[in-house]
Amino acid sequence: MTLQKIAVIGAGITGLNAACILHLAGLDVHVFEKSRGLGGRLATRRSDFGIFNHGAQFATAHHPDFIKYVKMAQQKGAAEQWVPTPHVPQQNNNTRSIPGGSLDRQNHQDSNAGWFRGTPAMNNLVAPLDCGFTINKNTRISAIRPLDNEQFELFSQEGPRSGHRIKPQSHGIFDGVIVAIPAPQCAEILMPLSPRFDGIGDVTMAPCWAVMIAFQNKAATGFDVLPDAHPDIAWIGRNPNNAPSAAPDNMFDRWTVHASPQWSYDHLEDDAETVGHLIETRLQSLFKDMNITTPPIVMRQAHRWRYARTIKPLGQSHLSSLDGRIVAAGDWCMGARIEAAFQSGESAARAIMAVCK
Ligand SMILES: Cc1cc2nc3c(=O)[nH]c(=O)nc-3n(C[C@H](O)[C@H](O)[C@H](O)COP(=O)(O)OP(=O)(O)OC[C@H]3O[C@@H](n4cnc5c(N)ncnc54)[C@H](O)[C@@H]3O)c2cc1C
Structure with missing residues (x-):
């Protein structure tokens, strides 16, 4: 045969x-x-300012087969558990629990589940496959x-x-x-x-504009992730720092900002420069409202995911x-x-x- x-x-x-x-x-x-x-949407961009995960930010694992896969990927050095510092709202001083995914914040069922990501960058999560x-x-x-x-x-x-x-x-x-x-x-x-x-x-699948921003040095945010910061912004997250000490990853503070599905629809055909400018302005004003002074921005790039998130599955x-x-x-x-x-x-x-x- x-x-x-x-x-x-x-x-x-x-x-x-x-x-x-x-x-x-x-x-x-x-x-x-x-x-x-x-890797597809498990995407990583390499730049002179270090790496950016500009697609999926982390994986959760519930099914036994995927749990087994993530464990195996961890053993092979292709995945790691990620425990970022979440934003703590100042008004009531309660630590905010981490919601269920950068694209699924309405569903908080994963609040206590582990977050995993590819290492040294997200696209490596598929390496064992x-x-x-x-x-x-x-x-x-x-x-x-x-x-x-x-x-x-x-x-x-x-x-x-x-x-x-x-x-x-x-x-x-x-x-x-x-x-x-x-x-x-x-x-x-x-x-x-x-x-x-x-x-x-x-x-149906929704789009997502992802904007990658590098600050000249570390921004004193006090947090690594800020989901649902604004109706226009679905996710603000710091990028990993797994590189050797002299690499750009250690010099620049790199953030990925995901626009919300609605904002991404509304700006779907805008050019990347316009989108980058609009999202950067929104980010700066959010940080200013939180009394965060940001270092100068040394890099900004926008990437359009035309089909990012499943809204209505099969x-x-x-x-x-x-x-x-x-x-x-x-x-x-x-x-x-x-x-x-x-x-x-x-x-x-x-x-x-x-x-x-
Ligand atoms: C901005 C963003 C944030 C996200 N955040 C999270 C998150 O935090 N947690 C989470 O669990 N999920 C998240 N997701 C969703 C997650 O990335 C996807 O569910 C998953 O990666 C989909 O994998 P896939 O293999 O089905 O599709 P894809 O990853 O889209 O893979 C499809 C591949 O097919 C290729 N391709 C397309 N057309 C053709 C063709 N005609 N011929 C040959 N090749 C083709 C593409 O280049 C791509 O490599 C996010 C997605 C995006 C975009």
């Missing part, structure tokens, strides 16, 4: 977890990722074509131009495909293939069609969190294995 060849589209935690499970089960796995790095399968970076898959014999051909649009038309470029033929990308992008690829995928169109761990050989997965299946993404990846891998072994 020939080895089943499986494609996984997207190298976020969903796709990488699925790919790793399939590879360890003996399948021939090929991951396609449009960017040049792994890179377990030996083939990864094709800088490859954006735009279409899947079903062939005879229960096989599928993958295409990108980045092939050579012939006249004014871009010729689709083939990336091979596979026995099964997992599509592990945000719901609206997943819908574009999968909805033309089968009405079974129509449900993806009902999923309600099931994955979706499959075409004899179970095409599977859609991602955080948007069950929730807005890293853990939901991890579980969806596992569920997608098991679904593919049920038909492709």
Whole structure:
């Protein structure tokens, strides 16, 4: 029997977890990722002023499988527990409990749960999942074509131009495909293939503008995280400092500010410079109201996450069609969190294995 060849589209935690499970089960796995790095929204930007985690800030772990994974990642030096100093409101002097996630503050059920993050930076949380399968970076898959014999051909649009038309470029033929990308992008690829995928169109995801700001030296804030500081600001958080002593991470005080979903919608098509300026101004005025004097700002960059947070999930761990050989997965299946993404990846891998072994 020939080895089943499986494609996984997207190298976020969903796709990488699925790919790793399939590879360890003996399948021939090929991951396609449009960017040049792994981790997706577990994102880290390196700059002359040190590193910034500008996507997810931390993971919580409730499911036994994810708890096990986080423990293993800690042992491998790819994850650490994070106990930041939260903001303490001055008026009643009560220590504010840490809410449940930078994108889920209305849900405080995780107040006492541990926070974990990748180390030395957030994107490293996926490092243990890179377990030996083939990864094709800088490859954006735009279409899947079903062939005879229960096989599928993958295409990108980045092939050579012939006249004014871009010729689709083939990336091979596979026995099964997992599509592990945000719901609206997943819908574009999968909805033309089968009405079974129509449900993806009902999923909603909110954007988030993330602004990275470096102060010349440490700002005397007295806290590391300040969630829900203002209706326009969902998260203010200090970035980790895991570098050797001479590195920029130790010289500059680096903060990530996430705009609220509504503010991000309202400013979705603004340019990064405008957004950076507006959010910096808001941050400075918030700090001034708290009598915090900030050092000079030496760096400011804004990043737009067009699909950051799942607002309305699918309600099931994955979706499959075409004899179970095409599977859609991602955080948007069950929730807005890293853990939901991890579980969806596992569920997608098991679904593919049920038909492709
Ligand atoms: C600003 C922000 C803050 C967040 N904060 C938290 C938090 O504190 N805690 C928490 O638990 N969660 C948080 N989240 C959510 C968390 O990041 C996600 O739930 C999780 O990372 C989703 O993983 P994923 O693999 O499903 O998707 P992604 O991480 O989005 O991975 C999808 C991958 O697919 C690639 N891709 C897309 N289209 C294609 C294509 N056509 N071809 C090839 N590759 C493609 C992308 O480049 C990406 O690498 C946050 C997210 C954001 C954006």
